[in-house]
Amino acid sequence: MHVPAAGAAFQLAQKQFPDPGPGQVRIRVHACGVCHSDSLTKLGIWPGIQFPRVPGHEVAGVLDAVGPDVAVFKAGQRVGLGWHGGHCNYCVACRRGDFMQCETALVSGISFDGGYADYVVAPANAIALMPDDLSDVDAAPLLCAGITTYNALRNSGARAGDTVVILGIGGLGHLAVQYAARSGCRTVAVARGQDKALLAKQLGAHIYIDTTTQDPAKELQKLGGAAVILSTITSAKALEWALDGLAPAGKLLVVGAPEDGPIVVKPFPLILGRRTVLGWPAGTGMDCEDTLNMSALTGVKPMIETYPLEKAEDAYNRMMSGKARFRVVLAIGK
Ligand SMILES: [Zn+2]
Ligand SMILES: [Zn+2]
Numbered sequence: 001m002h003v004p005a006a007g008a009a010f011q012l013a014q015k016q017f018p019d020p021g022p023g024q025v026r027i028r029v030h031a032c033g034v035c036h037s038d039s040l041t042k043l044g045i046w047p048g049i050q051f052p053r054v055p056g057h058e059v060a061g062v063l064d065a066v067g068p069d070v071a072v073f074k075a076g077q078r079v080g081l082g083w084h085g086g087h088c089n090y091c092v093a094c095r096r097g098d099f100m101q102c103e104t105a106l107v108s109g110i111s112f113d114g115g116y117a118d119y120v121v122a123p124a125n126a127i128a129l130m131p132d133d134l135s136d137v138d139a140a141p142l143l144c145a146g147i148t149t150y151n152a153l154r155n156s157g158a159r160a161g162d163t164v165v166i167l168g169i170g171g172l173g174h175l176a177v178q179y180a181a182r183s184g185c186r187t188v189a190v191a192r193g194q195d196k197a198l199l200a201k202q203l204g205a206h207i208y209i210d211t212t213t214q215d216p217a218k219e220l221q222k223l224g225g226a227a228v229i230l231s232t233i234t235s236a237k238a239l240e241w242a243l244d245g246l247a248p249a250g251k252l253l254v255v256g257a258p259e260d261g262p263i264v265v266k267p268f269p270l271i272l273g274r275r276t277v278l279g280w281p282a283g284t285g286m287d288c289e290d291t292l293n294m295s296a297l298t299g300v301k302p303m304i305e306t307y308p309l310e311k312a313e314d315a316y317n318r319m320m321s322g323k324a325r326f327r328v329v330l331a332i333g334k
Pocket of ligand 2: 087090091092093094095101102104105
């Protein structure tokens with residue numbers, strides 16, 4: 001299901017998928033998550049994107065062919081492919097091992113055709129191996145929403161027993177709560193209203209704070225302040241209290257991009273409390289693999305709504321409506 005031109009509706013296209021070349025693999029796709037970032041493809045927002053283009057960077061499936069020089073992977077292995085669609089190995093960032101910052105990094109579903117399809121041909125160095133006890137439709141959202149929150153949290157410095165706040169209980173947040181709780185953190189879910197309180201507790205949150213009736217900064221200070229506040233929300237305005245909720249040297253870790261303007265950072269809590277504001281992009285194929293393994297090990301699962309591939313337009317519109325609980329997944333070829 002490709003996008004023929006920027007802003008156009010999805011179109012069913014028939015095409016021949018080539019054999020993988022050197023350094024490539026071909027994946028038989030079984031499921032692909034529908035992510036808000038797919039709008040970068042659908043609407044043609046990504047600079048230089050070419051059409052027609054197949055979106056999809058939460059790809060779960062099985063290898064059906066590997067390139068002639070790809071020694072580590074074999075046809076028949078279950079694999080995943082996330083946002084990071086491969087790196088060059090030779091630029092300065094790659095030579096330092098910082099593959100996410102590769103100067104010519106590819107993005108799945110943007111630089112090359114992604115997972116809204118029966119097959120994907122992708123660079124082998126972007127691939128994650130998938131554990132047996134994870135289904136394709138459950139694995140798919142973990143390859144973007146999952147890895148983004150898990151990889152951000154595990155690199156945040158938060159340790160077991162620390163107070164970690166998950167701000168927003170949606171596509172990213174409902175996974176982040178599970179990862180934080182299963183990593184042994186005292187997990188605080190923060191959202192608007194009471195309707196997500198029970199769900200947050202079921203996902204593993206120890207404490208729920210409702211920002212419509214409680215002052216989150218004050219409540220967090222009663223707990224000694226948060227070591228980390230992971231923000232998955234898209235409102236900069238709703239982030240203004242966050243630094244006041246952190247413990248000294250605490251971190252505001254941003255993985256959701258605000259749509260209402262820049263994030264305002266108040267200087268005094270920042271300076272006097274030695275606090276940090278930082279961001280985190282998803283991660284490499286190996287980070288995806290770690291995320292899948294951690295999820296299988298500890299039982300982290302996304303809440304999903306599935307659609308057949310042919311209904312990509314409906315699936316995309318459902319995701320964009322913000323009403324999906326919580327991730328939309330295309331089930332493909334089954
Ligand atoms: Zn994504
Ligand atoms: Zn590079």
